[in-house]
Amino acid sequence: MTVDRADGPADGLTPVLRPVRAGNGFEEALEQILQIVRLGLVPGGGRLPAERELAERLGISRVTLREVLKVLQDQGLVESRRGRYGGTFVLARSDAGGEDELRRRVAGVDVEDVLRFREVLEVGAAGLCAAHGLEYERAERLRQALARTRDAPLGDYRRLDTLLHLTLAELCGSPTLTAQYAAVRATVNELLDCIPLLVRNLEHSQRQHTALVEAVLDGDADGAREIMREHCAGTAALLRGFLA
Missing domain, CATH: 1.20.120.530 (GntR ligand-binding domain-like)
Known part of the structure; x- marks a missing residue:
């Protein structure tokens, strides 16, 4: 797939992930990652981009990003896995009802x-x-x-x-x-x-x-x-x- 380099990585998250504005880094980063989950751009069981990449694309520190991911984990939306194949994974959603x-x-x-x-x-x-x-x-x-x-x-x-x-x-x-x-x-x-x-x-x-x-x-x-x-x-x- 050919992508304009100015548009960033070709992972389907470019329309949502963008540098946050100064002053509301935590809130805006949380909003964007929540949108990724709610839109299903990373399906249940799928892995979010690595912390370093996510922090760079959002324009925030890794400390702030970890705070965001902790909130999502507490809400049962993602889970963190350690090891060679670890990372932050989106949890599968229950049946819609x-x-x-x-x-x-x-x-x-x-x-x-x-x-x-x-x-x-x-x-x-x-x-x-x-x-x-x-x-x-x-x-x-x-x-x-x-x-x-x-x-x-x-x-x-x-x-x-x-x-x-x-x-x-x-x-x-x-x-x-x-x-x-x-x-x-x-x-x-x-x-x-x-x-x-x-x-x-x-x-x-x-x-x-x-x-x-x-x-x-x-x-x-x-x-x-x-x-x-x-x-x-x-x-x-x-x-x-x-x-x-």
């Missing part, structure tokens, strides 16, 4: 606001990428993100789908938009995790992904925005259906 759990999570969320904000960010990102164009290396990143979603195991599809959307958000060139999208996508995933993966829906979604990437790479900004708007509407309809 179906419609009852979905309703519990929805109780504290303004679903319509979340879905509208997601649509605004995603449609905007798609239009910007198409209008401004992507040089070869960035275009290749988008192609590879799409390729990973094809024939993905059902249990891994949502993570790879999330990574494709995060990649598009990052490539639009606005770090602020990328950060806001990561946050809203985490909330959407919390809801999606409570409903079943439907093969027919995933097939339709994949056709939209392919058309979207083609429109972006062709520089068709209007087409990219319209495809993304329809794609977001499909997810919204699915969630509303389970909530009805």
Whole structure:
């Protein structure tokens, strides 16, 4: 996979991991690593990047990073393992719990606001990428993100789908938009995790992904925005259906 060196390591975490601002290093580092866990970018049983790398990418000391990881461990989200193959590993999440759990999570969320904000960010990102164009290396990143979603195991599809959307958000060139999208996508995933993966829906979604990437790479900004708007509407309809 070819990656623009300025974009950092090609581990799928680049859209979320970024240097924190001075003064709130602990809080912002905790927020970012929580997003990685909530978005499923490192699946259950998977290992986070090494402490040295994480600290460098976040722009914090290893002492601060260890404090962050201690909080996550206390919350039962990660565990630390020693030895040659040690590191910090994300713990597998328990079963989502179906419609009852979905309703519990929805109780504290303004679903319509979340879905509208997601649509605004995603449609905007798609239009910007198409209008401004992507040089070869960035275009290749988008192609590879799409390729990973094809024939993905059902249990891994949502993570790879999330990574494709995060990649598009990052490539639009606005770090602020990328950060806001990561946050809203985490909330959407919390809801999606409570409903079943439907093969027919995933097939339709994949056709939209392919058309979207083609429109972006062709520089068709209007087409990219319209495809993304329809794609977001499909997810919204699915969630509303389970909530009805």
